[in-house]
Amino acid sequence: xxxGDNIRLRRMAKGLTQAELGRLSGLTHAAICHYERGKRxxxxxxxxxxxxxxxxxxxxxxxxxxx
Numbered sequence: 140x141x142x143g144d145n146i147r148l149r150r151m152a153k154g155l156t157q158a159e160l161g162r163l164s165g166l167t168h169a170a171i172c173h174y175e176r177g178k179r180x181x182x183x184x185x186x187x188x189x190x191x192x193x194x195x196x197x198x199x200x201x202x203x204x205x206x
Contacts, residue, residue: 142186145200147175149193163192 150160150171157171164171165188173179174189181189190200 141177142180142201143175143177145202146171146189146193149195149200150175153193160189160192164188 146160150157155163157175158168160166161168161171164185166185170179170181170185174181174185186197186200190197193200
């Protein structure tokens with residue numbers, strides 16, 4: 140599973156829109172959309188912000204830990 144898939148699944152499990160996740164993480168709606176579609180890869184700062192906003196570890200978000 141790709142990082143974008145993990146972001147989308149975790150966002151949807153929390154009932155958040157891309158815009159809401161963007162506000163919580165300090166990122167733009169467009170950035171969230173690009174990450175989820177695999178058009179761009181998030182930098183480390185964005186990954187950390189997303190993990191915090193989604194309430195998961197960085198390992199869980201990037202798929203290197205069992206979920």
